[in-house]
Amino acid sequence: MSTAARIAVMTDETGWHTSRLKKAFRARGCEARCVDLADCRIDTTWAPHGLAIPGFGHGLPDAVFVRGIAGGTFEQVTLRLGILHALRECGVPVYNDARAIERSVDKSMTSFLLNRHGVPTPATWAGESAAFAQRVLMREAAAGRRVVMKPLFGSQGKGLRRLGMRGGRLAPLPSLAGYSRVAYLQRYVEGARPGFDWRVLVIGGRAVAAMRRVGGRGWIHNFAQGAACEPAALTDALAQTAVRAGEALGLDYAGVDLIAQHGQNPDDAGGNLPPLVLEVNGVAAWRGLQSVTQLDIAAALVDDLLDRRLAAPGAPLVPVTFAGGDASA
Structure with missing residues (x-):
């Protein structure tokens, strides 16, 4: 690989994460440029590739790191993902590529793929019928369980509602109008x-760091919701479950959120009850995790992109068996 590799960091905002990535790319002798996908275009008159990527003239980057995709209309987001698809069609390694991001952004597809690949995850229902969602809620409540209603597309713990019996009465299902007419329900796990x-x-198919997210806004433990980050031992059970989740979605890198099953010892996440995967983030932030681990996460991501994806485009993930240890060491 040439030491003058040119990398496009796709992001709709610059800041802490992009600064860390650019520094890591510079340390590897690469030129990294932040590019907003909204500024890219498909242009069949733009020879020779039919793609115009700001800062790269008529050429293309040697590789793309996807750090962020701005929200927008369905058409806008489709076009931005289309740019990533087109880059892959042109032979440019995209990390993570659009196919994997689409799987992870859509919580229903994430749940489907986790279940299909035998990755432990809470029972999940997704559909457009409010009547069916109400029946699920009633059935779960009758069994003494609660469910969590989430936006199909969402992150950072926003828009989550916990539903079930309240004061001896079953709270009604919220209007689907606030959830884009889609009901995504996941069985609540009492932590x-x-x-x-x-x-x-x-x-790159290996679990490299872990943390516990403690507290936050009630039962929601996202860093963005005020949860405190604590170092966590990266046990075999945590590592293996997280790796399987990333593989199920075809992600180069992933932030995997897990919770202990009811009755599981939360201190070791081992034994006969593996942790459950709640969500898989294909455009994962890592500022909170970086605060509790000595691993240079940006450097690890850059090394995997350059040494595995750019050196051998299309190389499959080769999971590394983790022998246990403390991710914060």
Whole structure:
């Protein structure tokens, strides 16, 4: 690989993450440029590729790191993902590529693929019928369980509603109008006290770091919702489950959110009850995780992109068996 590799970091905003990535690329002798997908275009008169990427003239970047995709209309987001698809068609390694991002952004597809690949995850229902969603809610409540209603597209713990019996009465299903007419329901898992979940970072088929997200806004433990980040031991159970989740969605790198099953020892996430995967983030932030681990996460991501994807485009993930240890060491 040439030491003068030119990398496009696709992002709709610059800041801490992009600064870390650009520094890591410079350390590897590469030129990294931040590009907003909204500024790119398909232009069949733009020889020779039919793609115009700002800052790269009539050429294309040697590789693309997807750090962020701005929200927008259905058409806008489709076009932005189309640019990533087109780059892949032109032979440019895209990390993560559009296919994997589409799977992870759509929570229903994430749940489907996790279940299809045998990755432990809570029972999930997704559909457009409010009547069916109400029946699910009633059935779960009758069994003494609660469900969580989430936006199909969403992140950082926004828009989550916990539904079930309240004051001896079943709370009604919220209007689907606030959820783009789609009901995505996931069985609620009662966590330990104080409440927490795990975030495990998977890079190139290997779990490399973990943390516990403790507290936050009630039962929602996202860093963006005020949860405190604590170092966590990266046990075999956590590592293996997170790696399998990333593989199920075809992600080069992934932030995997997990929670202990009811009755599982939350201190070791092992034994006969593996942790459950709640969500898989294909455009994962890592500022909170970086604060509790000595691993240079940006450098690890850049190394995987350059040494695995750019050196051998299309190379499959080769999971590394993790022998246990402390991710914060």
